[in-house]
Amino acid sequence: MRVRLSELAATSGASIPTIKFYLREGLLPPGRTVSARQAEYDESHVERLRLVRALIDVGGLSVAAVKEVLAATQVGVDEAVGTAHAALPPGVPGPGPFARASRVVRDLGWAVDESSAAMGRLEQALAAVESVGLPLDDELLGAYASAALAVARYDVGSAAQDRAQGAVDAVTYVVLGTVLYEPVLLALRRLAQSHVYGERFSRGPGTAS
Amino acid sequence: MRVRLSELAATSGASIPTIKFYLREGLLPPGRTVSARQAEYDESHVERLRLVRALIDVGGLSVAAVKEVLAATQVGVDEAVGTAHAALPPGVPGPGPFARASRVVRDLGWAVDESSAAMGRLEQALAAVESVGLPLDDELLGAYASAALAVARYDVGSAAQDRAQGAVDAVTYVVLGTVLYEPVLLALRRLAQSHVYGERFSRGPGTAS
Structure with missing residues (x-):
């Protein structure tokens, strides 16, 4: 699984601004850079997102x-x-x-x-x-x-x-x-x-x- | 027990602004008016304050x-x-x-x-x-x-x-x-x-x- 930020948001149910906030705060590890303006995320990001949301909510x-x-x-x-x-x-x-x-x-x-x-x-x-x-x-x-x-x-x-x-x-x-x-x-x-x-x-x- | 606001604060350990906030919010019943600028509080206020602090803290x-x-x-x-x-x-x-x-x-x-x-x-x-x-x-x-x-x-x-x-x-x-x-x-x-x-x-x- 290799997805863009928008797909990560769709898969996880978290909004794009929320995911960006987690990335800035280090709650989510950075994705793999594929171009100057794009990064790719994988299954580990989806799992970590679930965990962060569970701890917060x-x-x-x-x-x-x-x-x-x-x-x-x-x-x-x-x-x-x-x-x-x-x-x-x-x-x-x-x-x-x-x-x-x-x-x-x-x-x-x-x-x-x-x-x-x-x-x-x-x-x-x-x-x-x-x-x-x-x-x-x-x-x-x-x-x-x-x-x-x-x-x-x-x-x-x-x-x-x-x-x-x-x-x-x-x-x-x-x-x-x-x-x-x-x-x-x-x-x-x-x-x-x-x-x-x-x-x-x-x-x-x-x-x- | 009949005390002024300052003594209620000293007895309860809550600050005067905090007590005024609770009074405004209705968490604490009003005191008995003794003059245009003074009210008296009693034991029931001390108990209620303790309860409110316990619920919050x-x-x-x-x-x-x-x-x-x-x-x-x-x-x-x-x-x-x-x-x-x-x-x-x-x-x-x-x-x-x-x-x-x-x-x-x-x-x-x-x-x-x-x-x-x-x-x-x-x-x-x-x-x-x-x-x-x-x-x-x-x-x-x-x-x-x-x-x-x-x-x-x-x-x-x-x-x-x-x-x-x-x-x-x-x-x-x-x-x-x-x-x-x-x-x-x-x-x-x-x-x-x-x-x-x-x-x-x-x-x-x-x-x-």
Whole structure:
């Protein structure tokens, strides 16, 4: 596949000005120059475009964050998780120590870097919940942590499997999986709430589907 | 407690221009007029300010979305879940049908409104994951759905309990809980990933804490 900019736009669904912007920002590698005013693009550009659009539209990432996430896919798997987490929204509060979050992960027995961006986000999220007077006890944290751990075990298990099979690059899987599976989890949680609400506070046959 | 604007700012940590903006936008109810150029504020303003800041800073909501979420706390509990979900980010794709998402919730046996905003988000999230070639099979969806259902059962169970005890307004709990517990769940998922990675791909004693 060798296409011009206009065909790349038609294939990908992104507009020509958007593609030019991504090229200028380095989110998309340059095409192969075929004349002074023309370049050719290939399948790798279509794939990269899909990825960039997914990160921006579904992941809610800024252009700067997309750059960092793409850069994170270039490092080794050891660093990929931390780097990806640091690059992802929402913005992280200043450096630790994150006292409340540290207490939580220690109670859970999780071995994690306590100065990481994810710790900062947990600290901020806990503070926000408390500040508006919502419940935040050990039972609630335990329920959430169990669910998070179950999902993480699945995530990491699949990544390991994929790596073994060479089907998908493991680093790419971890980095993109973090951002792109989050909306799936949140959407499912909201739907599960509706479902459980329906079970508990039955609204009668009028609303049955 | 009866305070002037400057003291409200000092107490809440929000700046005077920010508070004036919230007053103009209706996110904060007006104070009690005490003279042509002075108004007094009370504890309810401090609480509302905390809530608005939490929704914006941690929930990542826009001012418009905060308005919708606050409006949702005024309706009955039956409608609160759907209204809150519709008001929350990220932006929802156009109206359904959401074929892929419908198949998922039917396979799960969940009774939900298939034209809801949460269904739209699930459809969008699934499409994004597929578009970049990440795995998305029944096993993965099952793992995510189980975790989401466990959290939702906890959420709704607590809301019911709180309502019975009158401790927290049930609608407020559901609406705020949806947006403010999400960052807790996501931060825990990222930390759980780090923890599980550490277990599986041990990096040796050099990185032990």
